[in-house]
Amino acid sequence: MRNREVANILLKIADMLQIKGDNPYKIRAYRTAAESIYHLDEDIAILYEKGRVREIPGIGDAVAGKIGEILKTGSCEYYDRLSKEFPAGLLDMLVVPGLGHKSVKLIYDNLGIDNLDDLLLACQRGEIRNVPGLGVRSEENIIKGIAEIKQRSNKTGLGIALPVARDFLFYLLQSPLINKVAIVGSIRRGKEMVSDIDILVASDAPAALYDFIKDFPAIIQIEQVEPDLIRGELGSGIEFEVIMVTPSDYFHSLVWTTGSKEHRERLFAGIDRQDFKDLQSETEVYTRLGLDYIAPELRENRGEIEAADAGNLPKLINFPDIRGDLHVHSNWSDGVERIEDLATAARSLGYEYIAITDHSKSLTISGGLSEERLQAQGKVIDALNAQAPDGFCILKGIEVDILKNGELDFPDRVLKELDIVVASVHSNFKLDADQQTERIVEAAKNEYVDIIGHLTGRLLSRRSGYEIDVDKIIDTCACYHTALEINAYPDRLDIDEHIARKAKDYGVKVAINSDAHHRNELKLMAYGVTTARRGWLEAGDVLNTLSPAELLKALGKGADTQD
DNA sequence: GCCGTTTTCGGCCCGACTGTTTTCAGTCG
Numbered sequence: 006m007r008n009r010e011v012a013n014i015l016l017k018i019a020d021m022l023q024i025k026g027d028n029p030y031k032i033r034a035y036r037t038a039a040e041s042i043y044h045l046d047e048d049i050a051i052l053y054e055k056g057r058v059r060e061i062p063g064i065g066d067a068v069a070g071k072i073g074e075i076l077k078t079g080s081c082e083y084y085d086r087l088s089k090e091f092p093a094g095l096l097d098m099l100v101v102p103g104l105g106h107k108s109v110k111l112i113y114d115n116l117g118i119d120n121l122d123d124l125l126l127a128c129q130r131g132e133i134r135n136v137p138g139l140g141v142r143s144e145e146n147i148i149k150g151i152a153e154i155k156q157r158s159n160k161t162g163l164g165i166a167l168p169v170a171r172d173f174l175f176y177l178l179q180s181p182l183i184n185k186v187a188i189v190g191s192i193r194r195g196k197e198m199v200s201d202i203d204i205l206v207a208s209d210a211p212a213a214l215y216d217f218i219k220d221f222p223a224i225i226q227i228e229q230v231e232p233d234l235i236r237g238e239l240g241s242g243i244e245f246e247v248i249m250v251t252p253s254d255y256f257h258s259l260v261w262t263t264g265s266k267e268h269r270e271r272l273f274a275g276i277d278r279q280d281f282k283d284l285q286s287e288t289e290v291y292t293r294l295g296l297d298y299i300a301p302e303l304r305e306n307r308g309e310i311e312a313a314d315a316g317n318l319p320k321l322i323n324f325p326d327i328r329g330d331l332h333v334h335s336n337w338s339d340g341v342e343r344i345e346d347l348a349t350a351a352r353s354l355g356y357e358y359i360a361i362t363d364h365s366k367s368l369t370i371s372g373g374l375s376e377e378r379l380q381a382q383g384k385v386i387d388a389l390n391a392q393a394p395d396g397f398c399i400l401k402g403i404e405v406d407i408l409k410n411g412e413l414d415f416p417d418r419v420l421k422e423l424d425i426v427v428a429s430v431h432s433n434f435k436l437d438a439d440q441q442t443e444r445i446v447e448a449a450k451n452e453y454v455d456i457i458g459h460l461t462g463r464l465l466s467r468r469s470g471y472e473i474d475v476d477k478i479i480d481t482c483a484c485y486h487t488a489l490e491i492n493a494y495p496d497r498l499d500i501d502e503h504i505a506r507k508a509k510d511y512g513v514k515v516a517i518n519s520d521a522h523h524r525n526e527l528k529l530m531a532y533g534v535t536t537a538r539r540g541w542l543e544a545g546d547v548l549n550t551l552s553p554a555e556l557l558k559a560l561g562k563g564a565d566t567q568d
Numbered sequence: 569g570c571c572g573t574t575t576t577c578g579g580c581c582c583g584a585c586t587g588t589t590t591t592c593a594g595t596c597g
Contacts, residue, residue, distance in 0.1 A: 030580055034569035065570050103586085105595050138594085142587055339581095369582045370597055431597060432584070 008042050008049045010240070011075050014084055015039035015068070020096050021087040023106040024113075037063035042072075044341075044523045050076050094120030101150040102468055103143075111136055125151045153469070160198040161243050162465050164495020164532060167192055169223065169241055170202045176221045177247075182210050184252045189262040195302045195535035197465060197498045202245040205262050211249035218247060257281035260290045267306035268299075302538040319541045322517075324534050326544040328552060329358035330527060332404065332427050332458060332490065332518030337382050338363035339371035340522040344382075344399060345389055350524035352397055358553045359527075360400035360425035361386060365414035367406045368431050376419055379403060383422070398553045400424035404458055409433045411447030413454070420453035424562055427490065427518070429458030430471070438472035445478050449487040455560050456516045456548070457482065459492040459499040466496050475504055479511045486561075488514040488548050491540075493533025494526075505540025514559075515540075516548040 019035035022028075041063045042049055052058050053076055058069045074081035091113075098109045098121060112118050115136045118127055127133055128144045128151075170188045177186045183206055187193070190203030208214055211233055218235055219227050227237035235247040250258045257278060261269055272294060284290055288298040296313040300321055303309040312318045333347055334340030340347075344361055351359040361382070364373040374382065386399045393399075402425035406414040413420065413428060420426050428448040436444065448454055460478065461470025482489055489508050492499045497520070500508065508515055517533040519526055537547060544550040551559060 028569080031569045033580075037570080063570070067569055103595065107594055138588065140588055146587090367583090368597075372581075434597095435585085 007076065008045055011049050011072055012039040012043040014075055014080065015042070015071075017096060018071075018084050018087060020099060020106070021091045024091055024095060024110050025087075026107075026110070034063070034065075035068070038068045044525050046525065092119040097121050098124055100154055100467070101147055102153070103146050103150060108139065108143075111138060121151060121154070157198070157466070160200055161241075162495050163192065163195065163197055163199060163498075163535075164529070165241065166199045166202060166243055169239060169243060170204070172223065173202065173204060173221060173239070173245065177204065177206065177218070180214070180217045182213055182217065183208050185255050187259060189248075189259065190264060193263045193301045194265065194304055195539055197495075197501065197536065200244075202239070202243055203262060204245065204247045205255070205258055206247055206249045207252045207255040207258075208249055209252065211251075214247075214249060253282045256284040256287050257290050259287050263301050263304060265305050268304040268310070271306060271310055272296075300538065302535060303541065305539075319543050321538045322534060322542050322544045322547055322550065324531055325355070326547070326550045327356070327517065327530060327534065329356045329360070329398075329400075329549050329556070330519050330521070330530060331360045331400070331402070331425050331456065331516050331549050332362050332492070332520045333359050333527070334363055334404075334520070334522045335361050335382075337361075337378065338368075338373060342524050344385060347521070347524055347527070348389065348393075348397060348399055350527050352395070354527060354530075357396075358398040358400055358556070360402035360427075362402035362404040362425060362427050364431075365403055365405045367408065367414045373406070373414070374403070376415065379415075379419065400553070402426065404429055405454075406431055407444060407448040409436070409444065411444040413448060413451060417451070417453055420451070423453075424557060425456070425560075426454050427456045427458040428454045430462055434462060434468075434471045436471070438474060441471050442474040442477055445473060446481045449478060449481045450485050452485075454487055456488045456490050456518075458490045458518075459497050459520070460489055460504065461499050461501075463499050464496050465498065470499070475507070479504075479508055479513055482508070482513045483511045486514075488516045491515055491517045491533045491536050492520050493517055493529045493531070493536070494520045495529060495532045498532060498536045502536050502539035505537060505542055509540065509542055509546050514548045515542060515546055518549070 015035050016039045019032050022032045041061050049072065053073060058064060058072055071081045071083055095109050095113060098104060099106065116127055116132060118124050124147065128148045133139050133144045133147065134141050170192050174186060174188055177183055185207040187205050189205045191199040192202060215229050215235060223239045225238055225240050227235060230236045233249045238244050248262055281290060281293065291298045297316060297318050299309050299313050299318065309318065330351060335344045335347060336342055347359060364371040366373045366375050383401050386401050390399055401423050403415065403423055404427045405420065407428050407430045408414060409432065430445065445457060449457055461473060463470035489500050491505055505515055515537065517530060517537055519530045521527045521529065548556065
């Protein structure tokens, strides 16, 4: 699939056009086209061969031509020309929070700065404050922002690394020299941010593998570090390691390379690993250690070894336990799909229900619903439910904005008519911890609020969450029977595993939701399930493992469903 | 640059906050 690469080039064109100060609608057209390609079900190269690229929404003659060039040559003339005008480092500078296209251009024009390192230096020397329109605060914020970026650097989100790792795995599976292969390391443990892709290979002929591996198309650099270790970098900028072992060493190596370091060091302390040859499964490794099998997501030395010893490990939630999705956007607000198409996609995942939770009126940029539009949407949903042949249930919901003062964007009179109310913060991220906490506490207390959406507001690739007192909010949720969301969107995974585990301890239910804006994003649920597993959650801790009728009963809605 | 069409051109998402300024431009969601 070249879709990601093609979309990325279009996004870079959009960024460079924006730095240039080009027509905003043209810029948006490139972004829309990129988004469409990113969400395609099919390989863009195949669509192009069939002459069907123009059928993709948001792609006209101009962009279609550029896509053709990119597929043939890896780039396009228009992109190359813009790249000469605007150094690549300018696009890196856009990642600094608060620094947009205009400011980047201003700094470039005035000081000739075209990369993050020089930008930091200029801030430290107090040069940025002399750029017209920028001041001392800008300097401080840039320094702070770059520090945050550096902290994240060399880490990649699981949502990016896992698909790349799977592509690599499928490639390796084609080799007859490879006996067994697995993704290991932090990706296998489901960590939200990972530093590299680790792959374990069992082979009788490890020396012959290099020639096969080096031909994996995504590899841009590769090196045989040791006879049993190949290291390199993939085109997406992610480093990888392929660790090679003999088939008889495979299963204990699987435990060893999956880690974590702390987990394996405790497991094998004072034990000769030579005793673990010729095993048939990973479970057997743990059995020989006198322990119950420990799922990879738990292997962080956070009590799992003691629990396995005592037979007390949780029975972790699995994807098939999920029976519905309680946070989905349709084209009534900023989603792109019709409600009926989302329902069809949800059915194909084996769900029994989805809640349509579009934005509320204050979020104007996202086409937030007015009270009238919400009611109209409810009638459409009623009609769709009435036609449903199989009892699949579309729940009427809203993602209601929590306003600055803790009030909700709709009055109780409106909320009480809905099946699912998700309340979320989308504004005023910089309130102090007391105000921010109080604001969310007020929302959690509302008797019609069922779930607090993406509690901390963090975006893993861009910003840390807002200041809140998590304990106080969890306490409130426990008292008022309000659930917390694990937002499965890979850049959010909010709440994280630590808060999820704490919620469980307090008896607060968790809802794992995709927050999908496109039918393909419903599948992102899997990342949320991984986070839930890392938080030791069982099916019984999760709201959307209930049937529609049980769910509505649990939420005190009492309305009849078609279940 | 894309889209729709009773239009092959005119419209295409808005409003609050921040930081720099004294009335506004840039950024963000």
